[in-house]
Amino acid sequence: MAPNAPQNSAAGRSPIAAPDVDTEDLELTRLIAACAARNSQALRQLYDRTAPQLLACMVRILKRRALAEEALQDVFVSIWQRAGQFESRRGRPRAWLMSIARYRAIDVLRSERAELYREAEIEQLPQLVTEGGSDWAGAGRSAAALARCFERLSPDQRRGIELAFVEGASHADIARVTQQPLGTVKSWIRRGLASLRQCLER
């Protein structure tokens, strides 16, 4: 862990990605607890603070905004229903919220629902900047360690993990995009994840 790594300015980013992680985490935790107590105002506040970041991540995976917005509704209904479970997990609220959104998007992507939107307009998104100079500033303090470890992976491992995590790509999708055999792709990812874990735990 890098203690008190210097922070880049992240003004203007969504609060879910704000640099002042501890205060933001406390506030999000408080709002989730209020949702567990059936306070729908709290859900609204949680939505205002986090929906833009969650939607960005879901549009990346689903490519179509209409489909992602439909899935985003499911995410907030699910947050409302499961808020009571958050307390016992003692984790960070942003990772919890992000996971609910990503799993929902991945499930929708691999379901027949996505077929219905095949004709819908594909959202034009900027390419991710993977090679050096990535914009990690918005991802908060804890991301400093991730950024450092992520940059240490081989370019193939990095690309594989990023395509899967950010774009929701399957092993087969990654094999197609990179024109590599499926087995090779699987091993990039497996080894990449193992190195990432080792580096992050150092």
Place this chain on the structure above:
Amino acid sequence: MKHDDPKMIDALAAEYVLGTLSGRARRRFERWRSREWHVERRVQAWEERLSGLALRLPPMRPSPHVWSQIEKRIGANAGPRTAPAPPQRASRWQAVAASVALLVVLVGGFFMYRSMLGPQLQPLATLTAQNATEPAWDLSADKDLRHLRARAGAGATAQAGKSYELWALPDNGSAPVSLGVIPAIGEIDRELTDAQRAALRGSSKVAVSLEPEGGSTTGAPTGPVLFVAERVKPA
């Protein structure tokens, strides 16, 4: 699915979080995760490790109709938020009837709320180390022993690379039956299987052993038994 190897569990958890574990394997892992705390913990660790990758994306504002749909959907199960106001110029009897009705609603609501919170748990056992003043775990369960909760106290200390596993010690002298790995911090709720429930019913003692991370791989305690406690006699 029986994957007892902690490395295997961790690799599956990583691919689950990444999204590359798919189809039936993904559904199976989801069920496993919701049943087993040590699996859930590995999933959470990966969620926290990787979430920064997605937090870099520039936020996108949702269309206004998204919130109104959410509000509509949660409105249906949010329940009554305000009690009916009593009539302004009610007769004495009307007022009494209104209060009784309100009381019925409140009491009914209270019990519904209680049932939503889950089963009613009663103390099952307290595990305290010899010479220690603070208990390491408080165990509670519902009266059918379907639902078990283990809450770690100040007497529990996490050990790197090790897990604590809870066992029922059957009175008939047969082998201890695992009730799963329990955390050294926080608490865990678990549904017991029929076999675990039967074992616990026939056991007046429970024990905790120190095991490799993820729990014993043999089905029997392999590490030192650190805590033994008598079950609380049912009231």
